[in-house]
Amino acid sequence: MALVPYVENTLPALSKLHNSSAQFRFANHDLRLAQDWKKLGVAAVVWDAAVVMCMYLELGKVELKGKAAIELGAGTGLVGIVAALLGAKVTITDREPALDFLSTNVEANLPPHSQGSVVVSELTWGEGLDRYPAGGFDVVLGADIVYLEDTFEPLLRTLEHLCSDTTVVLLACKIRYKRDTDFLSMLRQRFTVQEVHYDKQRDIRVYKSWKLPPSRDL
Template identity: 70%
Template sequence: MALVPYDENVLPALSKLHQASTEFTLANHRIRLSQDWKRLGVAAVVWDAAIVLCMYLEAGNVDLKGKRVIELGAGTGLVGIVAALLGANVTITDRAPALELLSANVRENVPPDQQGAMRVSELTWGENLELYSPGSFDLILGADIVYLEESFPALLRTLEHLSAEVLLSCRIRYERDERFLMELRQRFNVKEVYYDSQRDIHIYKAGKSRSSTEL
């Protein structure tokens, strides 16, 4: 499952990713998330793209009250948890090995009276998409899910199938990431809506369909 090998001699800059837990104050809540790089690799740590997307949502840039939201590649669940705390009905998804950690973080951080607005579900991009009906969601969220080139076709198929507005938060590291954005623009109307220069994180908004008008 681990896409990045675990290394006991981690660089100091990455040491926070190897901690067993991490904490944030977002959406007027203290959020404490378990991490498990050793077992699950990149799927089980909080990356800057997730933090920036949460801050973007917290700032009120998107009306989440009562919206049906699905998060792809949720990992620790930070983005989906924050979206739920801000009033959305959220389905947070990842591959099967990540679901135990994801579910535990939801139980730990979502108040009991809001647990009903949260669903943890298995979703491997491009597979069994019939379980997620097109039009079932108002918004798709993804934080740092644009990094593994072989997953790009399946990710694009999943976004097209879900047929909802998309917010992608990512760091553009390589030419392959630019190629993904080019492919995305062939399918959606895409614009950059925010850039965090300190963390070098972009947030892109993709419309439900391509058109000559801006979103």
């Protein structure tokens, strides 16, 4: 969500984030995602949560073929690209400064016959939501988008707008701080939330959520 440039970090564990590209194989396709840490910061590198989300999508536990999906805070676009390769019609979103970079990755990694299944679009959470159909998506995807407390309420409003009673929300994240669990508590007030996958090596959890039914006053 937030486009936060980071100062060069020499820690070995973070060195891969400073590479100009990251390579993966998902959905029987070799993918090469451009990265640009210095220009766009966290929005322009592939985080472990995106990788784990793609691994989970490949398991086929959530139907994607022919489904309308939207990725929030897409960054490099890896998750949305993989969802499209798995058969979804995907709207891949981020804030305006990241869109050219995001579009370049999408065009470079989708074969010609899949290009029409993806739309890259600007979305700042909580703003201009009427540009997106209310309850108009079957699947909502977000990888490592829960880390700034100021974005929690706008993100929740966005999820509520995008989701119908049958929409599946998948969030992949690392639980780093108390604020991360606070967000999950906020989410549980409006959605049913289940942890459906845990990657122990990367310490990434995938949560599946769907809207709570309307309360009935007795």
